[in-house]
Amino acid sequence: MAKIASVEVLQVNLKPKVKRTDAVQSFELQETPMVRITDTDGVTGLGYSYTIGTGGSSVCKLLDDHLVPVLLGQEAEDIDGLWRRLFYRVHALTVGPVCSLALAAIDTALWDLRARRAKLPLHRVAGGAKDSIPLYSTEGGWLHMDEAELIDEAVKAKELGFGGGKLKVGRDHVSEDVRRISIVRDRVGPEWEIMTDANQGFTVEEAIRRARQFEALDIAWFEEPIHADDIGAHRRLAASTSVPIAVGESMYSLSQFKDYLASGACSIVQTDVARIGGITPWLKVAHLAEAFNVPVCPHFLMELHLGLCCAVPNSRWLEYIPQLDLVTHSSIEISAGRAYPSDAPGLGIDWDLEALERHVVHRARHG
Missing domain, CATH: 3.30.390.10 (Enolase-like, N-terminal domain)
Structure with missing residues (x-):
């Protein structure tokens, strides 16, 4: 050594x-x-x-x-x-x-x-569970976008082969969020996944109210509906709705994820390799989630999470937000809506x- x-x-x-x-x-x-x-x-x-x-x-x-x-x-x-x-x-x-x-x-x-x-590439050193991961896009669903933009971006993402897209929620009234999701659902059809993300913007009562309205729209998940510190509120929400509850990007320790999983307060884990403290604790969270039969759908850092998603068996989606294009020679390999990790030794990032x-x-x- x-x-x-x-x-x-x-x-x-x-x-x-x-x-x-x-x-x-x-x-x-x-x-x-x-x-x-x-x-x-x-x-x-x-x-x-x-x-x-x-x-x-x-x-x-x-x-x-x-x-x-x-x-x-x-x-x-x-x-x-x-x-x-x-x-x-x-x-x-x-x-x-x-x-x-x-x-x-x-x-x-x-x-x-x-x-x-x-x-060896990261995905093999860290586990070698799979050779690719499906993508969903976040770049076409930001809260400032109008309804026409949301439709255009969702249609474009579907045509590119992405299996789903994320829409930010948190407009002043629930009817606004419902309308924005509905117009996208009408255009992309029932088979395309729509993820929603509130960025911790609701009280538990408002989160329960909105989740009940979202159920008829068959969304893939309701992400960060309430402040990440409030496990009890997430447990109440999860028990009140059939919508999967996703948490993790604002959590910073293995113990926090343990408490959420053990109490049934979430059904999707979105651990962020930077915010959890690196690959070492990220893998521990992923394996912990596997023990609870919960999928991992990491937040952001697409280029780094690609190798990690292919290292573990319970990864489900990779979030598409291009981040490093300004400082890399090439982007990640994408084919038919799936991302494939590099076989080059290291993290798999082609730095310029x-x-x-x-x-x-x-x-x-x-x-």
């Missing part, structure tokens, strides 16, 4: 290609904390996480001052041990997004390094390092 010889911390800022709005926020800027780890054999792994417009510099500061110095001289292959050591290094600050995003940048770099040393350099706003070298 080889020890960690040097680490580079970067922040790369990427502008979203399209306007993205939901019930509570807008996606202003993808701040991308990145970590490049080089071992004593000269092999390098590159990992990353993200924010949607604020906090990226805080994540990098935590990396530079408190986490990355611990890595130097450690065995690069001791990934689980290093994750726990780093977690307890900042234990008073956990659990929460800043720590998780910092840990994820390191952990994904270590997994990239492991896969490159093994000369020259383009990446043009978007760097912070750099620090350690070791």
Whole structure:
């Protein structure tokens, strides 16, 4: 095995290609904390996480001052041990997004390094359960879009072979949400899946009210209907409706997912590899969900989640939101509405390092 010889911390800022709005926020800027780890054999792994417009510099500061110095001289292959050591290094600050995003940048770099040393792609190193995953699109369902745009985008996604699409909900009155879903359903037919996402915008009473209205529209799931901290409210909602309840993008620990699954408060897990703290805890959540016979449909980070979805048997959908086009040579492989992971060693992301350099706003070298 080889020890960690040097680490580079970067922040790369990427502008979203399209306007993205939901019930509570807008996606202003993808701040991308990145970590490049080089071992004593000269092999390098590159990992990353993200924010949607604020906090990226805080994540990098935590990396530079408190986490990355611990890595130097450690065995690069001791990934689980290093994750726990780093977690307890900042234990008073956990659990929460800043720590998780910092840990994820390191952990994904270590997994990239492991896969490159093994000369294997991530989906095989992490499990090798399947060779592809079906896609649904989120890019055509943002809350600011009018009804004509929603129809056009849904029809386009269906023609491209996507198996479904996501519509943001959270308009002032339930009738508005119902109308927007209904017009899309009328155009795409009953066999095309419609996912809905409230981004934690409702009280439990309003979520129950809207879910009952959504039942007749046969939606695939009702995502983040209530604040993610309120397990009891989600349990009440899940018991009141036949609509599957999806949670996970705003949860930051294995224990949170355990509590949701054990209490029957969700039926779809959407763990986000950046917000859960990296590939190491992501896989633990996926296997935990498998024990409850619950599917995994991860949030965002399409390029990274592709390999992870193909590593585990209970993945069901990959969310299509192109994220890294500005800094990669090629996009993921898509055929007939399914995404296929790269067989190249590592995370499977075809980085354009020259383009990446043009978007760097912070750099620090350690070791």
